[in-house]
Structures are given as structure tokens and as C-alpha cells.
Amino acid sequence: MAEARKQITVKGICKSFQNQEQSLQVLQDVTLDVNENEFLVILGPGQCGKTVLLNILAGLESADSGTVEFANGTPKYGEIGFVFQRYALFPWKTVLQNVEMHHKFQRVPKKERREQAMHFIRLVGLDGFENAYPAQLSGGMKQRVGIARAYATRSNIILMDEPFGALDAQTRYQMQDEILKIRSAEKTTVIFVTNNIEEAVTLGDRILLMSNKPSSIVREYVPELPRPRQNTDRAFMDLRNVIAQDMDLAL
Amino acid sequence: MKKNKKLKRLVLGFLGIAVFLGIWQLAGTLGWVSTKILASPTDVVATFIDKLTNPKPDGSTLPQHIWASLKLALIGFGAACVIGIPLGLTMGFFKGMDHFFNPLFEIIRPIPPLAWIPVILLILGIGTTAKAFIIFVAAFVPCLLNSYVGIKRTRTTLINVAKTSGATDMQIFFKVGLPSALPMVFTGVKVSLGTSWATLVAAEMLSSSVGLGYMIQRGRTIVRSDIIIVGMLTIGVIGAILVFLLSLLEKKIAPWRNKK
Numbered sequence: 001m002a003e004a005r006k007q008i009t010v011k012g013i014c015k016s017f018q019n020q021e022q023s024l025q026v027l028q029d030v031t032l033d034v035n036e037n038e039f040l041v042i043l044g045p046g047q048c049g050k051t052v053l054l055n056i057l058a059g060l061e062s063a064d065s066g067t068v069e070f071a072n073g074t075p076k077y078g079e080i081g082f083v084f085q086r087y088a089l090f091p092w093k094t095v096l097q098n099v100e101m102h103h104k105f106q107r108v109p110k111k112e113r114r115e116q117a118m119h120f121i122r123l124v125g126l127d128g129f130e131n132a133y134p135a136q137l138s139g140g141m142k143q144r145v146g147i148a149r150a151y152a153t154r155s156n157i158i159l160m161d162e163p164f165g166a167l168d169a170q171t172r173y174q175m176q177d178e179i180l181k182i183r184s185a186e187k188t189t190v191i192f193v194t195n196n197i198e199e200a201v202t203l204g205d206r207i208l209l210m211s212n213k214p215s216s217i218v219r220e221y222v223p224e225l226p227r228p229r230q231n232t233d234r235a236f237m238d239l240r241n242v243i244a245q246d247m248d249l250a251l
Numbered sequence: 252m253k254k255n256k257k258l259k260r261l262v263l264g265f266l267g268i269a270v271f272l273g274i275w276q277l278a279g280t281l282g283w284v285s286t287k288i289l290a291s292p293t294d295v296v297a298t299f300i301d302k303l304t305n306p307k308p309d310g311s312t313l314p315q316h317i318w319a320s321l322k323l324a325l326i327g328f329g330a331a332c333v334i335g336i337p338l339g340l341t342m343g344f345f346k347g348m349d350h351f352f353n354p355l356f357e358i359i360r361p362i363p364p365l366a367w368i369p370v371i372l373l374i375l376g377i378g379t380t381a382k383a384f385i386i387f388v389a390a391f392v393p394c395l396l397n398s399y400v401g402i403k404r405t406r407t408t409l410i411n412v413a414k415t416s417g418a419t420d421m422q423i424f425f426k427v428g429l430p431s432a433l434p435m436v437f438t439g440v441k442v443s444l445g446t447s448w449a450t451l452v453a454a455e456m457l458s459s460s461v462g463l464g465y466m467i468q469r470g471r472t473i474v475r476s477d478i479i480i481v482g483m484l485t486i487g488v489i490g491a492i493l494v495f496l497l498s499l500l501e502k503k504i505a506p507w508r509n510k511k
């Protein structure tokens with residue numbers, strides 16, 4: 001692979017929380033690079049601080065120590081797309097209103113933001129549902145709205161926090177295909193968090209393995225697998241097993 | 252199936268009221284209680300119909316009483332909403348507001364509304380303002396408290412979604428906090444309305460010449476339990492109607508909650 005341009009450089013991030021007189025060290029010396037336009041998967045066990053790490057990248061939380069540097073300057077709010085864990089849709093807004101929210105906050109004129117939102121609603125295959133409320137949608141559809149909303153920011157970095165974690169296996173596979181399709185249509189850097197090894201191997205250009213709390217990045221994998229990847233492939237299964245062993249060791 | 256259930260529910264509801272009225276009526280006719288002390292349902296109905304147009308013996312017709320009370324309750328209740336809701340919402344959302352008002356509110360909150368009566372009388376005299384103020388004090392606390400808790404319970408993730416979409420604090424307050432708090436605000440408003448309606452009698456006992464509370468009070472002085480009961484039932488029925496109207500409004504304002 002040609003030398004990739006670094007987009008984000010994360011160095012020595014530490015983060016702990018004070019809970020009722022005891023301190024909980026969550027991240028300890030997390031160091032990683034993110035290359036432009038890569039699909040980076042961060043794989044880690046439950047409760048290891050994956051969401052905290054993404055929140056720090058997005059500027060929602062600040063690290064106790066360490067630095068996050070962006071090649072194109074630190075983005076302001078609204079310049080990074082974020083797909084949140086477990087949907088996080090506004091129940092009182094329709095699909096369309098949820099997706100166009102970003103533009104509404106930026107005071108983009110109605111007509112323009114409608115068009116933009118519809119573009120991304122079509123992209124995730126939800127046309128016809130733009131006037132539905134979240135309560136009327138299935139889990140997979142809700143997460144499609146979350147994805148459309150993140151892409152509608154038109155930012156070149158999109159963070160995804162276990163977007164398919166709450167879906168059943170069937171829908172999950174379907175959404176994995178879908179996300180790869182979307183990605184080929186909209187070139188962006190994706191940082192994708194999951195605790196599912198198979199999902200990591202299916203999606204990642206690169207996979208970083210996180211340890212248990214206090215967490216840091218313990219391994220890196222670059223799957224040399226042609227796309228679309230099949231989980232019945234020999235090489236796929238080998239890599240999966242290697243990661244599974246490493247994960248056991250890391251825990 | 253669904254219609255059947257509804258019908259059954261309706262029939263049972265009516266049956267409950269009918270049995271209650273039956274026992275009440277029997278208590279009079281069988282002489283368990285003197286009808287002098289407790290008027291029978293038929294007497295009450297007769298008095299009700301009579302009072303619709305007859306100002307005797309307490310000086311005003313029933314509609315006049317209702318109007319006077321409604322005006323009083325709505326002034327107090329309206330003021331409680333107009334002040335309590337914005338204050339509760341801003342206290343729940345903006346730290347500075349919370350720190351400034353919270354200690355004050357915590358001290359005022361445990362004072363029962365009726366304990367305000369003497370000081371209100373001293374300051375405001377015994378006019379409409381005083382009465383409306385007592386109702387206001389009673390209705391204010393649930394309004395403020397529910398708005399406060401409601402907006403505090405806004406899901407952090409939703410706030411984060413708005414933040415990462417580049418929303419300003421004000422946008423987050425109005426577009427995320429406010430709609431999140433709305434169901435609880437409505438609960439507060441409903442409780443408030445009930446409270447103001449209930450405090451009415453106390454307020455009108457202060458000194459009035461008209462109003463449902465006055466009518467009840469007057470009924471006691473001249474030993475007319477039928478008038479007392481007509482007053483009580485009118486308060487009950489109107490209270491129920493007001494709460495019902497509010498629920499209608501709630502459905503209109505929060506349509507996403509019934510679109511399941």
C-alpha cells in the first residue's frame with residue numbers, strides 16, 4: 001500500500017473518572033494514528049473505554065493527559081460525523097428532521113437542507129420513510145437514520161460507536177454490506193468501534209485491538225483480504241482466530 | 252374485541268357510580284342518616300337544577316359561582332405556569348441559574364401553601380390578588396419542580412448528538428432540552444391545575460361573596476348539605492374536565508408519543 005497520509009495523531013491519552021471517592025482509570029496511554037480515507041476498526045471488549053475514546057476524539061470529553069492532533073486543524077463541533085451507540089435519534093423528530101438537524105443548527109436554508117438530507121436518506125435506503133417517527137422504525141432502520149445523519153454533516157471524518165451492536169445477526173450482516181457500499185459512495189475516514197471480531201475483520205482496512213481497563217492499544221492488524229470478504233474464507237478464519245487468541249491474552 | 256372491552260369498561264364505570272348513588276339514596280330513605288344532615292342524591296339534583304338560575308340562598312347562581320372560581324383559579328394557575336415552567340427549565344439546564352435559585356427554592360418549597368395565608372393577608376389584604384396569590388403559591392411548586400427534573404433528565408447522548416452537530420447552548424436548550432422535558436412539564440402542569448383547583452376553597456374561605464368555595468362555606472353556615480354537595484361535585488367535575496382538556500392539548504403538542 002502506498003504511504004498513507006496521516007489525518008489524526010493520538011498520543012498518550014489517559015483518562016480516568018472520579019466516582020464516589022474512588023478513581024477509575026479507563027484509558028492509559030492510548031496512542032494511535034488514523035490515515036486519511038481509511039476504514040479503521042477499533043476492537044475492544046465491553047466497558048474498556050471505546051466510547052470514551054471516541055468522545056475524546058469528537059471533543060465531547062477532554063483527556064487528562066495526551067494529545068489529539070488533526071492534520072487539517074482541530075475540527076469544530078459539526079465538522080466530525082458521529083454515529084452513536086444505540087441509535088440516539090430524537091423521538092420527536094421525523095427521519096427527515098433527524099437527518100437534516102445538522103444543517104438546521106447551521107441555519108442552512110430549508111430547501112437546501114431538505115435536498116441534502118434526502119440525498120443521504122436515499123443513500124442509506126430509507127426513501128419513503130422520511131416522514132416516519134423513530135418509534136415506527138425497526139432497529140436496523142433506526143441505525144440507518146443515525147448513519148445518514150452522520151454522513152449529512154459532510155465531514156471527512158466519521159466516528160461510529162458500535163453502530164450495529166444492538167441489531168440481530170441477520171440485520172447486522174446486511175448493515176455491514178450496506179456500510180461498505182455507503183463508504184464507496186462517500187469517501188471519508190471512518191473510525192469504527194466494535195467488540196465483535198468478525199465484524200472487525202469484515203470491515204477494517206486496519207484493526208486496532210484495545211485491552212481491558214485500564215486500556216491501551218495492544219495490537220494492530222492489516223487484513224490482506226480481498227473485498228467483499230467472506231467469513232467462510234480460509235484467510236478470514238485464520239485472522240479471526242489469531243485476533244481471538246490475542247484478545248484472550250489481552251484480557 | 253377492542254370495542255367490547257371499551258364498552259365493558261364504560262358499563263362498569265357507570266355501574267360504580269350508580270351503586271354509590273344507590274347506597275347514598277338508601278341511606279336517606281331508610282333513615283340511616285338524617286336527610287337534614289346528608290341530602291339525598293335526588294335532593295342534590297333538584298338543588299343543582301334550581302341553582303342554575305336561582306341566586307338564592309347564597310346570593311349568586313351556580314354559573315356565577317363557577318365563573319368567579321374559574322377566573323381566580325386560572326389567574327393563579329396561569330401565573331404559576333408562566334413563572335414556574337421557564338424558571339424550572341432554566342434552573343435545570345443552566346448551572347448558574349441552578350446555583351442561584353436552588354437554595355432559595357429549597358427553603359420555600361416545604362412551606363405549605365396555607366401557611367402563606369396570614370402573610371398574604373397582611374401584605375395584599377383580602378382582595379382577588381390575595382386569593383389568586385395563594386393559588387399561585389400552591390400551583391407554582393409542582394410546575395417548577397417537574398420542569399426542573401424533566402429537563403435534567405434529558406439524555407446525555409441526545410445533547411451530545413446536538414453538540415457534534417454544531418448546536419449552540421441556546422439551540423440545545425430549545426431543541427433538545429425543552430422537547431425532552433415536555434412530558435414531565437405537562438405532568439407538572441396537570442398536578443398544578445389540580446392543586447390550584449383544590450386550593451380554591453381555602454382561598455375563597457378567606458372572604459368572598461361569590462365563588463364555589465364561598466357557596467360551600469355558606470351552605471355550611473345555613474345548614475344546607477345539598478348546596479355543599481352541589482358545590483363539591485361541581486368542583487370535582489370541572490377539575491376533571493380541565494385535566495381532560497389538558498390531556499387533549501398534550502396529545503396535540505407531543506404527537507410523536509402516540510405514533511407507535
Ligand SMILES: Nc1ncnc2c1ncn2[C@@H]1O[C@H](COP(=O)(O)OP(=O)(O)OP(=O)(O)O)[C@@H](O)[C@H]1O
Pocket residue numbers: 017018019024026044045046047048049050051052053085162195
Ligand atoms: N462520564 C463518566 N463518569 C464516570 N464513569 C464513566 C463515564 N463515562 C464512562 N465511564 C466509565 O468508563 C468505563 C468505560 O466506558 P465506555 O462507555 O467508554 O466503555 P465502552 O468500551 O464503550 O463499553 P461498551 O462496549 O459497553 O459500549 C466504564 O466502566 C464506565 O462506567
Ligand SMILES: [Mg+2]
Pocket residue numbers: 050051052085161162
Ligand atoms: Mg460504548
